[in-house]
Amino acid sequence: xxxxxxxxxxxxxxxxxxxxxxxxxxxxxxxxxxxxxxxxxxxxxxxxxxxxxxxxxxxxxxxxxxxxxxxxxxxxxxxxxxxxxxxxxxxxxxxxxxx
Numbered sequence: 001x002x003x004x005x006x007x008x009x010x011x012x013x014x015x016x017x018x019x020x021x022x023x024x025x026x027x028x029x030x031x032x033x034x035x036x037x038x039x040x041x042x043x044x045x046x047x048x049x050x051x052x053x054x055x056x057x058x059x060x061x062x063x064x065x066x067x068x069x070x071x072x073x074x075x076x077x078x079x080x081x082x083x084x085x086x087x088x089x090x091x092x093x094x095x096x097x098x099x
Contacts, residue, residue, distance in 0.1 A: 002070040004032040007040055010064045017053050023061065027088025030079065038072035040065050045084050054078075 011029055012022045023029055023044065031043040042061060046054050058076055065074045086099050 001036075002034055002038060002040065002068050004034050006068055007032045007034065007042070007065055010068055011042070011061060014057065014060045014064050016047065016057060021089075021093060023057065025090045025093045026084075027090065028057075028084060030082070038070050039075070040068075040071050040073070041075045041077065043077045043079055045079055045082070047084050049080060 008024055008029070011032075012024045014023045015021060016023065016026060016028075019026075026047070028046060029042060029044045031041075033041040033043075035041075042065065044061065046057065051057070058078065061076050062074050065071055065076075086094065089097070089099065
């Protein structure tokens with residue numbers, strides 16, 4: 001059975017094409033839920049509501065999760081309740097970037 005950790009690992013391969021950092025390292029993924037029957041829910045945001053790469057990133061997230069064995073379906077929920085800020089970037093990556 002696929003786990004939330006498996007999903008997060010797969011999502012490390014999904015990059016924001018504008019800055020070439022993964023959606024995980026950027027802190028864009030808020031939550032991953034895996035149901036017993038292999039349904040996966042990903043709650044995430046983008047760096048801004050007008051992100052020109054949004055559709056591409058969302059499609060890449062869906063594709064990465066669907067590629068995992070044991071996944072029967074994917075729902076990607078794009079949320080704006082908590083706007084993304086650079087503080088959400090992984091601390092090691094943030095230090096490398098000079099934040």
